[in-house]
Amino acid sequence: MSQLMNSNIKMTSLDIAQLTGKQHKNVMADIRKEIKELGEEVGQLIFQPSSYINSQNKEHPCFSFGKDGAMQLALKYDAKTRFKVIQRIEELENSYRPYIRPSEQEIKRMNAEARLENARVRKANTYLKLSNVDTLSKEYKSILVAKASETLSGEKILPYAKSEQQTYSAKNLGEMFGVSPQRIGLITNKHNLKIEEYGEWYRDKSRYSSKEIDSFRYFDSVIPRLEEILGVDKSS
Incomplete structure (x- = not known):
């Protein structure tokens, strides 16, 4: 009462x-x-x-x-x-009911949380924009979408897609054939080997800066074509 x-x-x-x-x-x-x-x-x-x-x-x-x-x-x-x-x-x-003004400490906490949330949204939007790049593989696009959802929610909601095939970088192939990665790049560009039949596009971090660049990862199917072009038999 x-x-x-x-x-x-x-x-x-x-x-x-x-x-x-x-x-x-x-x-x-x-x-x-x-x-x-x-x-x-x-x-x-x-x-x-x-x-x-x-x-x-x-x-x-x-x-x-x-x-x-x-x-x-x-x-x-x-x-x-x-x-x-x-x-x-x-x-x-x-x-x-009276209005209760938050304390200075509470205001700082709320502002910090708002800045953190804005940063998460910007980062997630960056992942989503990258997922629309036409040259990227379907698998990598799905990874970017999954990363966007993880960034926003703070937990893994969507599973990361994994390529079912082993992939090789230009450096890997260069070591395999005894040539430089640059030559592998020139050959695959000249002979139009950077297509879905022979690999996938990924977004990788540059070795020389903090920027991200498009990078092609090659499947096993490209090896016979490179053997043919370079005149080297890697099966022996």
């Missing part, structure tokens, strides 16, 4: 009459009955006699009360009427 009495909302018997559709005199009778049943000491503590001026500029009696009195009356009525009274109580409580 004491918790209800501490509520700072104020209502009158006129408010209850308007909410319930009952005549004010009947609401007054309900309140007097409540006071009698609660006992004078408690009842008059909850319901305070008051007055109002009507449209004819005449003074008439009413009762004023807080949340405890409104709830006490609501329990007397049917479900729909109780709902209206309780809804009005909540509206009044929300209107009285």
